[in-house]
Amino acid sequence: xxxxxxxxxxxxxxxxxxxxxxxxxxxxxxxxLIVSATVVANIKxxxxxxxxxxxxxxxxxxxxxxxxxxxxxxxxxxxxxKGYFLSFEGGSELFREAWVTDKRRTTVLSSNGGIxxxxxxxxxxxxxxxxxxxxxxxxxxxGLYPWPFRVKASLL
Numbered sequence: 001x002x003x004x005x006x007x008x009x010x011x012x013x014x015x016x017x018x019x020x021x022x023x024x025x026x027x028x029x030x031x032x033l034i035v036s037a038t039v040v041a042n043i044k045x046x047x048x049x050x051x052x053x054x055x056x057x058x059x060x061x062x063x064x065x066x067x068x069x070x071x072x073x074x075x076x077x078x079x080x081x082k083g084y085f086l087s088f089e090g091g092s093e094l095f096r097e098a099w100v101t102d103k104r105r106t107t108v109l110s111s112n113g114g115i116x117x118x119x120x121x122x123x124x125x126x127x128x129x130x131x132x133x134x135x136x137x138x139x140x141x142x143g144l145y146p147w148p149f150r151v152k153a154s155l156l
Contacts, residue, residue, distance in 0.1 A: 041080035045153040048127070049073040054094070054134065054145045061142060065095075065135045072130040076118070076153045083120045085154050086128070088113035092148035095134040102130055111137070113149055117156075 051071040060066040091112040098109045
């Protein structure tokens with residue numbers, strides 16, 4: 001019985017200690033409690049599809065570029081209101097520049113890759129379907145080449 005009485009008083013005692021430590025003042029039996037929270041920015045990326053190789057043909061060499069429709073398909077979700085970056089890491093001597101298209105937006109990357117800002121989508125899950133046009137370097141031969149970029153979504 002005595003232990004039960006002590007246990008009932010424990011929450012009030014802890015609340016009093018916490019309020020006192022936080023500098024809260026009591027007046028007329030009332031207390032003011034200020035609570036704040038910080039939401040940590042996060043991002044989640046899933047690669048749905050990624051082309052593994054680029055096949056360069058004589059036709060591609062003649063016109064000077066090769067097109068890869070839907071070469072990368074990503075699923076991205078973030079809560080960061082400033083958006084995020086798509087980072088194209090790696091690169092290749094295969095091409096001198098790459099055009100990356102997402103819907104109607106085209107970004108030009110060097111042969112060393114680059115980053116592209118993506119706006120905040122209100123916390124919604126986004127599907128990013130990226131198509132590529134690689135403008136070929138001189139002295140490239142027809143054949144099968146490894147995919148030049150690793151695409152990664154990261155916070156600002």
